[in-house]
Amino acid sequence: MNQQMSRAILNSDWYNGSVKAAWSRYLRNEEILQSELRSEIAHSWETSKDLGVNPFQSQINEIINDQTLAIRLKHNKQLLSYASPRIQQLLDLFDDSKTVLSIADKDGTILKSVGEKNVLKRAEKRYIFAGGTWTEKSAGTNAVGMVLRTKQSSQVLFSEHFCENVHDWYCVAFPVLAPFTKELLGIVNLAGNASDVHRHSIGYALAEAKNMALSLERHFFEYALRHHLFLHTALEKMDHIVLSVDLSDQILTRNEGANRSERFQNETSIASFPELKALVANVRTNGQQIVNEQIQDGSTNKRYQVSIYPVRFQDHIYGVVIFLQQDQRVVNKKKPSPRKATTRYSFSNMVGVSPTFQALLKQAEKAASLQSTILISGETGTGKEVLAQAIHQASNRGGKPFVAINCGAVPPSLLESELSGYEAGAFTGSKAKGSAGKFEQANGGTIFLDEIGDMPLDLQVHLLRILEERVVTRIGGSVPIPVDVRVISATNKDLKEAVQKGTFREDLYYRLCVLQMELPPLRERSEDIPVLIQSFLPALCQEFGKQMISLTRETLTILERYHWPGNIRELKNVLQQAMFVMDGDVIHPHHLPDSFYSQTQSDEYEKQKLLRALEQQEGNVTKAAASLNMSRATIYRRLKKYRLERH
Known part of the structure; x- marks a missing residue:
C-alpha cells in the first residue's frame, strides 16, 4: 500500500475533506489545481461527465437480473473455481480488516462478494453485490470501471468517486488478464467504508487482493501453457x-x-x-x-x-x-485464370441463425451448383443482391464477371442500350467507339437484374428475346453476339399479381422464375438481429474510430421488438446513427431514433428522449429544456418522475 493511499484510508476525514472541496468546484466548472487531484481521477471525472452520469444519483445505472446473472456465473465458472479456495482461506482477514472483496467479470459486473457481515450489508445498500455493474457509465469514477478502461490496477478513495453516494467508501481493483492475448478475464476488487477502517489489517487485505489477482493470472497462464506445449509440438509436425x-x-x-x-x-x-x-x-x-x-x-x-x-x-x-x-x-497452372470481376459478398457474409434463414442458405448453396435462372423476392433492404453475389461466388462462374443493373433506376429510354449495348454513332451522345451492354460485360458469368418488376412492358419483350435466343444485337448494329450468362433477377413486388394486372409479361415471368427464393423480412427473423449487429460492429467501430462497442440488454430488446420496415439496411443505418450521437462505448436506448418508441411505450420514449437531450447538452438542464421546448420546472418534474433527480 503506497504512502498516499495509506494516509488517505487511515485518515479518511482529512483526505475526504480535501478532495471533496475539489469535487464541488469541479461540479461548478471551476478550475482544479493539479496538486489537488490525481491525473487519473481527473480523467475519469471527465469520462463520467461525458457519459452523462448524474453525480447525485442514488444508485448505479445497471443491475442485471437474476437470469442474466446465472448466465454470467456459468460463463465465469472457471474464474470463480480458481478464486473460491483462496477466498475461503482469507475470510478471517476480511472480517478483521472490515472490507468487502468482490470478483467481477470482464464487463464489470460483480459475480461474488464476501466480507465482514456489517460492512457487507452497508456495501449492498451501495449496490456492491452480485449483479451490480460498476462501469464508469453505470457508476461514474470507481476502481472497477477504471480497470475496465485501462486494464491496469486502480484505486479510488472516498470523494474521488464521481458519485456522492459512495464518498464514504474506498475501492482498489486489480485486473486478471488472459495469457498471450492480454484480454481482460475478470477483476478483483477490495472495498471498505470510512467508518470501518481497521488500522492494522487493511494493508494485509490489500496485499492479499493483489496476490489473488496475480494468482488467478498464474492459474490461467499455467492452464494455457500445459495445453499450448503439447499442441505446439503437434502443430509443428x-x-x-x-x-x-x-x-x-x-x-x-x-x-x-x-x-x-x-x-x-x-x-x-x-x-x-x-x-x-x-x-x-x-x-x-x-x-x-x-x-x-x-x-x-x-x-x-x-x-x-x-x-x-x-x-x-x-x-x-x-x-x-x-x-x-x-x-x-x-x-501448378502456368497461367491462372484472371478474374474479370469480383463480388464483394460470399456466403460467409450471409449472417443468421434462425431456422428460416438457415433453410434459405441451404437452398442458395444448392442453387449455386446449378445453372438455372433464379428469381429472388423480398422486401427492400433484405439483402437480395448480397444473396445473388454469394450464389455467383460459390458457383463455377465465380471467377467470371458479376454485373448488376437496377431496372427501376435506369431511364426507360436508356435501358435497352444498357442491356444490349450500342455501336458507334448509334444515337446522339453515344460514345465514339460504341459500348458493350451489360449482357456482353457479364459473358461467362452472371447478370443480376435488380428490381425486375419495374421494367417497362416494351423492354420486357426485348429482355425475353435475349433470354430465349441467348444473343444480343447492339443498337445500330446488325451482328448477333452470343452470350453465355446466368441470369439472377430480384424484385420486391408480387410478380404473379403484376401478371394478373397486365403490368408484367407472363412468358417472361416463367422464363425468370425457374428457381425461386424468398428472403424473409427482418421482423420474421428477430433472433438474427444480435448476430447481424455483431457482424456490423467491427467495420462501424473502424469507421467511427472506436475500439469496442456494446449494447445494453434493454437496447437489444428494443431492436428485437422493432418492426424494421427497412430491414437489414435500416438496422445498419440505425447502428451508424447511434454511434454518431453517442459519446461512450455503450449504445443505450436513448441513442436510438424516436421512431423506436410506440405510443404503448410513451413513458419509456419520454424518458429516453430526456436522457438524450441531457447527454447532448452535457448535463445542462437549462439547455436541455430549451432543446425540448419545455420549461426547466417541467424537466425537473420528469427527472423526479423517472427517478433521475439532479440535486
Whole structure:
C-alpha cells in the first residue's frame, strides 16, 4: 500500500475533506489545481461527465437480473473455481480488516462478494453485490470501471468517486488478464467504508487482493501453457499452415508451415487476405467452426482449403485458429485464370441463425451448383443482391464477371442500350467507339437484374428475346453476339399479381422464375438481429474510430421488438446513427431514433428522449429544456418522475 493511499484510508476525514472541496468546484466548472487531484481521477471525472452520469444519483445505472446473472456465473465458472479456495482461506482477514472483496467479470459486473457481515450489508445498500455493474457509465469514477478502461490496477478513495453516494467508501481493483492475448478475464476488487477502517489489517487485505489477482493470472497462464506445449509440438509436425489470430485480426502465433510460406511468413495480420478475414469475422460472430471451405487469395490468385475454429474460454471467444492448405492443382497452372470481376459478398457474409434463414442458405448453396435462372423476392433492404453475389461466388462462374443493373433506376429510354449495348454513332451522345451492354460485360458469368418488376412492358419483350435466343444485337448494329450468362433477377413486388394486372409479361415471368427464393423480412427473423449487429460492429467501430462497442440488454430488446420496415439496411443505418450521437462505448436506448418508441411505450420514449437531450447538452438542464421546448420546472418534474433527480 503506497504512502498516499495509506494516509488517505487511515485518515479518511482529512483526505475526504480535501478532495471533496475539489469535487464541488469541479461540479461548478471551476478550475482544479493539479496538486489537488490525481491525473487519473481527473480523467475519469471527465469520462463520467461525458457519459452523462448524474453525480447525485442514488444508485448505479445497471443491475442485471437474476437470469442474466446465472448466465454470467456459468460463463465465469472457471474464474470463480480458481478464486473460491483462496477466498475461503482469507475470510478471517476480511472480517478483521472490515472490507468487502468482490470478483467481477470482464464487463464489470460483480459475480461474488464476501466480507465482514456489517460492512457487507452497508456495501449492498451501495449496490456492491452480485449483479451490480460498476462501469464508469453505470457508476461514474470507481476502481472497477477504471480497470475496465485501462486494464491496469486502480484505486479510488472516498470523494474521488464521481458519485456522492459512495464518498464514504474506498475501492482498489486489480485486473486478471488472459495469457498471450492480454484480454481482460475478470477483476478483483477490495472495498471498505470510512467508518470501518481497521488500522492494522487493511494493508494485509490489500496485499492479499493483489496476490489473488496475480494468482488467478498464474492459474490461467499455467492452464494455457500445459495445453499450448503439447499442441505446439503437434502443430509443428503438420503440413498445413496454422495461424492463431486474436480479436483484432492480428496473428499471434504461427507454425513452421506458416514460416515457410512466402504468403504468410512476414504477415502480422490477416487484413491483406479479405476473403479469409470475412470468414474469420463470421466465425467470431456466430461461434460456429468452418471446415474445408475453398477460398481464393486475391493478391496471388492462389486457392486454399481453409478450416477455422473459435478459441473459447469461459464461453467467451478470444480468437481463432486457422488451418490453411494450398490447392496445388491451382498453383501448378502456368497461367491462372484472371478474374474479370469480383463480388464483394460470399456466403460467409450471409449472417443468421434462425431456422428460416438457415433453410434459405441451404437452398442458395444448392442453387449455386446449378445453372438455372433464379428469381429472388423480398422486401427492400433484405439483402437480395448480397444473396445473388454469394450464389455467383460459390458457383463455377465465380471467377467470371458479376454485373448488376437496377431496372427501376435506369431511364426507360436508356435501358435497352444498357442491356444490349450500342455501336458507334448509334444515337446522339453515344460514345465514339460504341459500348458493350451489360449482357456482353457479364459473358461467362452472371447478370443480376435488380428490381425486375419495374421494367417497362416494351423492354420486357426485348429482355425475353435475349433470354430465349441467348444473343444480343447492339443498337445500330446488325451482328448477333452470343452470350453465355446466368441470369439472377430480384424484385420486391408480387410478380404473379403484376401478371394478373397486365403490368408484367407472363412468358417472361416463367422464363425468370425457374428457381425461386424468398428472403424473409427482418421482423420474421428477430433472433438474427444480435448476430447481424455483431457482424456490423467491427467495420462501424473502424469507421467511427472506436475500439469496442456494446449494447445494453434493454437496447437489444428494443431492436428485437422493432418492426424494421427497412430491414437489414435500416438496422445498419440505425447502428451508424447511434454511434454518431453517442459519446461512450455503450449504445443505450436513448441513442436510438424516436421512431423506436410506440405510443404503448410513451413513458419509456419520454424518458429516453430526456436522457438524450441531457447527454447532448452535457448535463445542462437549462439547455436541455430549451432543446425540448419545455420549461426547466417541467424537466425537473420528469427527472423526479423517472427517478433521475439532479440535486
